[in-house]
Amino acid sequence: ETGVTQTPRHLVMGMTNKKSLKCEQHLGHNAMYWYKQSAKKPLELMFVYSLEERVENNSVPSRFSPECPNSSHLFLHLHTLQPEDSALYLCASSQLGGTGETQYFGPGTRLLVL
């Protein structure tokens, strides 16, 4: 399934590095999301973009900076991360529509911060 793609699939970075995660959705959706998946914890919603505007920021540290240049692309810019930020970062998209809305997920980027 290629509805939502993410690159890179794996990333190793030092605490002083700057990197970016990319997400692209091919489903014609108008909302996009970033989630963090850590072991033994529920998926944590980080950011929500609706119609290319950020509508939710769930108390995420400023070392994570999202960008949504258009409805198909979503980025997560990373800088001065901490080892506890190591996790699987998932992107999702949906078509806004009230009760019928369903989110579709990408394969994730496995991030390791050394």
Add this chain to the structure above:
Amino acid sequence: AQSVSQHNHHVILSEAASLELGCNYSYGGTVNLFWYVQYPGQHLQLLLKYFSGDPLVKGIKGFEAEFIKSKFSFNLRKPSVQWSDTAEYFCAVAKYGGATNKLIFGTGTLLAVQP
């Protein structure tokens, strides 16, 4: 705060055994309910969803789930599991408000099916 509870963290079954994974949520308003599955090395996939109507919903690969409003539950079932069902299963609840519907996930249940 709204939450989703999955009581079974690890489940081990033999092939052909019946499966039931529990999911309870705490949100009292109108909700949509989902089960997602994550096979080893693969991305989260939608297994089934409930929006309205018949509380017994059928999904892919022979899975079904029953919404019991009075119990705030949405348990996942399959009458006979296969080795290929080995995966992690996530229950999620969508609550409404603001510009989008916010998904709240449970911690997941890791299912291992032994051949």
